[in-house]
Structures are given as structure tokens and as C-alpha cells.
Amino acid sequence: MNLKQIEYALAVADEGSFTRAAARCHTVQSALSHQIARLERQLGAQLFERTSRRVALTPAGEAFVRSARAALDATRRIGDDVAAACGQVRGRLSLGMISSLTGLDLVEHIAAFHQQYPQVDIHLNVGRSEWMVEEVRGRRMDVAMIGVWPGAPVEGVALRALVDEELVAVLAPGHPLAAAQRLPLAQLADQPLVDFAAGTGARRQTDEAFAAANLAHRVQFEITDMRLVEQFVRRGLAVGLVPAAVAQGFEGVVAVPISDAPVRRVYAIWSNTPTPAAQAFVAMLEQTLADQAPKPPSMVRLAPVM
Known part of the structure; x- marks a missing residue:
């Protein structure tokens, strides 16, 4: 998996919608859905229950979100922590x-x-x-x-x-x-x-x-x-x-x-x-x-x- 897939999945979890998640991530819905499907195949688990009215997390999806948020946050902090060590706050x-x-x-x-x-x-x-x-x-x-x-x-x-x-x-x-x-x-x-x-x-x-x-x-x-x-x-x-x-x-x-x-x-x-x-x-x-x-x-x- 890659960071882009994690960002897409978290956006769907937050928005409860593939359409809104795609808009938030500034991509088209088909590209976002494709990456989510690839992520699910790589994990061997379905992360979202899709119906005509809503998108909800499965139990596997809830476990993924807990770990994914921490992983994405840690990744984003790498540059900031290095800058802080060099005396820059950003x-x-x-x-x-x-x-x-x-x-x-x-x-x-x-x-x-x-x-x-x-x-x-x-x-x-x-x-x-x-x-x-x-x-x-x-x-x-x-x-x-x-x-x-x-x-x-x-x-x-x-x-x-x-x-x-x-x-x-x-x-x-x-x-x-x-x-x-x-x-x-x-x-x-x-x-x-x-x-x-x-x-x-x-x-x-x-x-x-x-x-x-x-x-x-x-x-x-x-x-x-x-x-x-x-x-x-x-x-x-x-x-x-x-x-x-x-x-x-x-x-x-x-x-x-x-x-x-x-x-x-x-x-x-x-x-x-x-x-x-x-x-x-x-x-x-x-x-x-x-x-x-x-x-x-x-x-x-x-x-x-x-």
C-alpha cells in the first residue's frame, strides 16, 4: 500500500461518500475507487460496506482507520520534526x-x-x-x-x-x-x-x-x-x-x-x-x-x- 491509498481511504471514512472523498482529495471518483479496491485486495479484507445510500466502515475498516491515521500522521510529521531539530518550526x-x-x-x-x-x-x-x-x-x-x-x-x-x-x-x-x-x-x-x-x-x-x-x-x-x-x-x-x-x-x-x-x-x-x-x-x-x-x-x- 502507499500513502495515497491511505489518504483516499481515510477521506472515504471521514466523508461517508466516495463522491465527497474524491472532491476532498482533488481527484476523480473512478481513480479513488480504483485505489481503494487495490488497497482492499492487498489487505485481503473489505474496508467499506457500499449501498446506494451510504458508505460505512466494516470491522476491518475500523481497524484499518485506527492504524492508518497514526501512520499517516507520523509520516507527515517527519519533515516537521527534522526541521524542528534544525531550529525551524513549520x-x-x-x-x-x-x-x-x-x-x-x-x-x-x-x-x-x-x-x-x-x-x-x-x-x-x-x-x-x-x-x-x-x-x-x-x-x-x-x-x-x-x-x-x-x-x-x-x-x-x-x-x-x-x-x-x-x-x-x-x-x-x-x-x-x-x-x-x-x-x-x-x-x-x-x-x-x-x-x-x-x-x-x-x-x-x-x-x-x-x-x-x-x-x-x-x-x-x-x-x-x-x-x-x-x-x-x-x-x-x-x-x-x-x-x-x-x-x-x-x-x-x-x-x-x-x-x-x-x-x-x-x-x-x-x-x-x-x-x-x-x-x-x-x-x-x-x-x-x-x-x-x-x-x-x-x-x-x-x-x-x-
């Missing part, structure tokens, strides 16, 4: 972030990284924390900024805690609770809420907080983008729970602290075996955070009393 850097990232200006960080390492091709995706953990664990993404409930395990990746953020309630200005100085969760238990989908890390922050207080709550609107929280709240349809820094960027709503507030922990995560570009990015991130850390007060030497 290659591809795939980044991810949650839509409500606070405490770090990631765009500014990317700009500084690009200025120092112009040979690195940088890509950024915005998505859910759970998806990004899987992408980093599977080495399809290099570094990601995620937000999870503090008790949630983040396994199979290297990580660095960035900040713990308490959530605040955001309400329409005319809401009966908008004038409060501080609210307990109990006063929000009977309010319609706008939140992320059940099972996501963002949703667990509120679910766990209400459960700890032995309170029921009602999420009436499930969303996938933090900006929708602002829109639903502003129109008086629901109450939202968001990090205080996010609430500061909302318009036409009122933010009220919560006495028993849910907490979000923001992490930077990366592969346990990072590429040279990822290593350089994390090193720069660590330096940025060190520069931002509050400095201890300087010691003052007192003159002896005469």
Missing part, C-alpha cells in the same frame, strides 16, 4: 476554541505566533468542548481551549487550567428579578432557561449546580451558539446563565450575580505527543500566562531603627 497547526472563550485573547495570541513562526499554516475551529477533546485525543486537532464543569474529567490529553469562572444570570431589563442585587438558584428554578443541549459540558455546569441544591430546572430553549442566549434573553423569552465576562459583551440585558453560582473551568488542552508547531504554541501560551500573572509585591528593606 507544518500545520490546528486550533479549537469554545465560542464563549474568556480570559485569553486567542486571536492576539495567534497573531503573535504567526509573526514568530510564519511557516506554520494555522487553522481554527469553533465548537463544543466534548468534540474538541475527542479531536485532540485523536490527533486531528493540536490545541484547543475548552470549558467544562470543574468535576468533569478531561482524560487522554495534556492540559493546563486557565481560569475558573462563576456564571451569572442574564435577564431582560423588564424581568421581575432584574433589579435584584444577587439571586439564589432557587429563584431561577421555575424560570424558562436558555442553555446548551443536555449532555454537553456547558450544560453540565448548570445541571450539576441545580442538582447540588436539590432543585429542578427547566431548559426551554436548547442552543449551540452563545450569541443566541443574548437574543432569547433580550426578547424576554428566557433567563440565561453565562460567565460574567461573556455577559459584559451582551447588550440589552441585565446581569445579576448568583449566590450559589455554577462554575466553569477553562482549560487549554493538547496532544500528549504534540507536533513541533503545537509545542511552540503551548510554550508561547505559557509565557503569555506567566506575563499576565499578578506579580508579588516587591520587598521593602526597612532601615534599622537608631
